[in-house]
Structures are given as C-alpha cells and as structure tokens.
Amino acid sequence: MKTLSLGKSDLQVTPICLGTMTFGEQVNEADAHAIMDRALERGVNFWDTAEIYAVPTKAETYGATETIIGHWLAKNPANRQKIVLATKVAGPSRGMPWVRSGQGMTSADIVASCEASLKRLKTDVIDLYQIHGPERHVPMFGGLYYDPKKENSATPILEQLETLGQLVKAGKIRHIGLSNETPYGVHEFVRLAEAHGLPRIVSTQNPYCLINRSFENGLDETCHRLEVGLLAYSPLGFGLLTGKYDEAGTTGPNAPQDARIAKYESVRKQRWGRDDALRSAKRYNDLARENGLTPTQLALAFCYTKWQVASTIIGVTSMAQLDEDLDAWGTTLSKEVLSAIDAIRWQDRDLAI
Numbered sequence: 442m443k444t445l446s447l448g449k450s451d452l453q454v455t456p457i458c459l460g461t462m463t464f465g466e467q468v469n470e471a472d473a474h475a476i477m478d479r480a481l482e483r484g485v486n487f488w489d490t491a492e493i494y495a496v497p498t499k500a501e502t503y504g505a506t507e508t509i510i511g512h513w514l515a516k517n518p519a520n521r522q523k524i525v526l527a528t529k530v531a532g533p534s535r536g537m538p539w540v541r542s543g544q545g546m547t548s549a550d551i552v553a554s555c556e557a558s559l560k561r562l563k564t565d566v567i568d569l570y571q572i573h574g575p576e577r578h579v580p581m582f583g584g585l586y587y588d589p590k591k592e593n594s595a596t597p598i599l600e601q602l603e604t605l606g607q608l609v610k611a612g613k614i615r616h617i618g619l620s621n622e623t624p625y626g627v628h629e630f631v632r633l634a635e636a637h638g639l640p641r642i643v644s645t646q647n648p649y650c651l652i653n654r655s656f657e658n659g660l661d662e663t664c665h666r667l668e669v670g671l672l673a674y675s676p677l678g679f680g681l682l683t684g685k686y687d688e689a690g691t692t693g694p695n696a697p698q699d700a701r702i703a704k705y706e707s708v709r710k711q712r713w714g715r716d717d718a719l720r721s722a723k724r725y726n727d728l729a730r731e732n733g734l735t736p737t738q739l740a741l742a743f744c745y746t747k748w749q750v751a752s753t754i755i756g757v758t759s760m761a762q763l764d765e766d767l768d769a770w771g772t773t774l775s776k777e778v779l780s781a782i783d784a785i786r787w788q789d790r791d792l793a794i
Contacts (some may be wrong), residue, residue: 447569447643447670448641449643450615452569452643455484456752456770458488459485459488461506462490462495463701463756464490465509466502467699473510473513474509481523490506492528492530492573493537493573500539504557510562521564526568527569527618528562528569528571530550530555530571544593546595546601548596548603551605552607569618570614571618572601572618573621576594576596578594581621598626602633602637603639616640617641617643618643620645621647622645622660627669644751645670646672649750651782665749672753673753673754675754676753682739683726684730724788725740726739737769739778746774
C-alpha cells in the first residue's frame with residue numbers, strides 16, 4: 442500500500458488509517474494490541490485516536506484508548522518510528538466535565554490536554570494533533586443549521602493557532618489538523634496561519650460515507666483548493682453500511698447486541714440511529730448485493746476511490762473485521778454502480794446526518 446503526503450506536510454500516510462475509538466470499551470487491551478500488530482503487518486502506518494476515547498465517551502474510559510496504544514508502543518518501541526500517530530484535543534467539554542471544568546478551550550486547556558496525551562501515549566511527539574470539534578458553535582452530529590444566537594466562543598481561532606504553534610516549536614507535535622469542521626473554519630485556520638506565520642493545518646477529519654456526503658457541499662472544494670486532506674471517518678456509517686442491521690433493525694431482540702448502535706443508547710440517539718438513516722443504508726446494501734459485492738465492499742470502495750479522500754479511517758472490534766476492511770482495498774466500482782449510488786442519493790436528498 443503506497444503512502445501519500447497529507448496536505449502540504451511531510452507526513453507520509455497510508456490511504457487507510459486505523460481508527461481506535463473501540464479500544465478500551467468494545468475491545469480489550471490484548472485484542473487491541475493484536476489488531477495493531479496485524480494492521481502494521483498488512484502495511485497500514487497511520488493510527489488515529491483522541492483524548493476522549495473510548496466511545497461512547499464517559500468518565501470511566503476517558504483516556505483509555507491512548508493508554509492502550511501507549512502500552513503497545515512501550516512493549517514495541519521500534520513501532521513508534523513505523524507509524525504516523527494522530528490524536529485530538531477534545532475541544533469544549535460540551536457536557537463532559539471529566540474532560541475539563543470550563544465550557545471553552547483555552548490555551549491552557551490545549552497545552553494540558555497535549556501533555557496528558559503524550560504521557561498516556563508514552564511518546565515524545567505527536568505527529569498530527571487535531572482539534573476534535575470547533576471551539577465555536579457549529580451544527581455537528583446531525584445538526585443542520587448554523588444559529589448565530591448559540592455562539593459562545595471564548596477562544597479566538599488565532600489564539601488556538603498560536604498555542605498549537607508553541608507546541609510545534611517545543612517539538613511536542615509535528616503538524617496540526619481539525620475535525621468536524623466547516624468551510625469557514627478550514628479557510629479561517631489557513632488564512633490566519635499564513636497571515637501570522639503559524640503552523641498550517643494539513644487535514645480535517647469529517648464524516649464521509651454513502652449515507653453522509655455533506656463534505657461534498659462546499660467543503661470538498663475548500664479542502665482541494667487549500668490543499669487540506671480529508672480523513673474520512675465513519676465510512677461504514679457506524680455499521681449501518683455493513684448490512685448487519687438490515688433485517689433486525691437497530692433495536693429489539695434480534696438486533697446484533699454487541700454492535701455499537703444496538704448496544705449504546707447514547708450512540709443510537711445520534712444521527713446514525715435514525716430510522717431514515719437505516720432505510721437509506723439498506724438501499725445501498727441491496728445495491729451491493731445486486732452487483733456481487735458485500736455491503737462493506739461497496740461502502741469502503743466508495744471512500745477508498747473518491748478523489749476527495751486522503752485517508753479513510755476504519756474502526757474495528759475484531760481481527761476479522763480488520764481483514765475484511767483491508768481486503769476491500771483495490772475494489773473498483775463500475776460507472777453503472779456509481780450512477781446507481783448517485784440515484785439513491787438523489788432519492789434520499791432530504792437525509793442529512
């Protein structure tokens with residue numbers, strides 16, 4: 442698997458990234474270490490985590506994922522040079538007082554979070570440090586509309602950039618990125634960085650999959666023109682695009698009880714747990730089967746082959762899932778299938794998750 446330059450940086454990453462938010466909740470430490478070993482063996486060199494992981498976020502597992510990765514790196518020190526390691530500062534606490542007591546994201550908050558992540562990860566430097574969610578108010582996780590009345594930003598973007606620049610200068614992080622951003626946010630971070638000689642963002646991590654193509658509504662042009670890479674998360678729509686919920690649904694006695702949407706009410710109440718999301722996913726899953734593909738192959742091939750995507754983040758709970766996701770690399774979709782995908786999207790044009 443060839444690597445590519447992420448944004449305008451010197452980071453050479455594989456087009457598949459190992460997402461780790463299941464480590465510490467659905468995946469125990471031993472199994473997580475085995476999954477990381479296998480991913481590395483199969484050529485993946487890009488790991489993504491966050492201070493608030495495992496998911497669903499709660500006080501008991503805050504920082505657990507980074508700790509598991511840190512133990513893996515301590516056990517295999519040579520692996521640190523083999524991987525590009527990305528993590529995230531949580532952004533405003535947004536109802537998570539165990540992250541920080543204040544509602545904003547001050548310079549002190551960013552520094553404290555970075556120091557804590559370095560300690561848990563048992564590393565001297567983070568290759569890509571990302572702001573997990575904008576400090577300002579934006580519609581996220583299924584929200585549709587920006588509402589200026591909800592604005593409560595306390596830390597200007599320039600101040601955030603200056604703090605991240607200090608961490609880069611101190612050698613604690615190499616590059617910076619964003620997550621769950623908007624076209625305005627990406628533009629403003631780049632504009633201010635260039636105007637003030639501060640580190641330039643190299644990526645934004647946003648949802649992108651068959652049932653969530655909101656990235657294509659302006660943010661794709663923004664990232665293309667500004668040379669900011671997309672790290673596509675939830676390519677399988679939290680499992681909806683694997684087909685496992687097609688018949689049983691996401692609730693009830695026949696639903697796959699160990700799967701995230703079925704198992705965790707907090708996840709089910711978000712965008713992926715909606716009935717219209719499940720109905721839309723089923724249409725794509727049926728399309729896959731009609732064309733001799735598994736739903737997983739169709740969904741991942743869609744992300745793996747789109748020009749908008751720099752690297753696709755896959756999250757797994759087993760070795761079998763990891764191998765299935767990696768085996769989908771190289772799958773191509775015919776013009777007819779791509780046209781059918783767009784036809785379904787038009788049919789579901791009012792779905793916004």
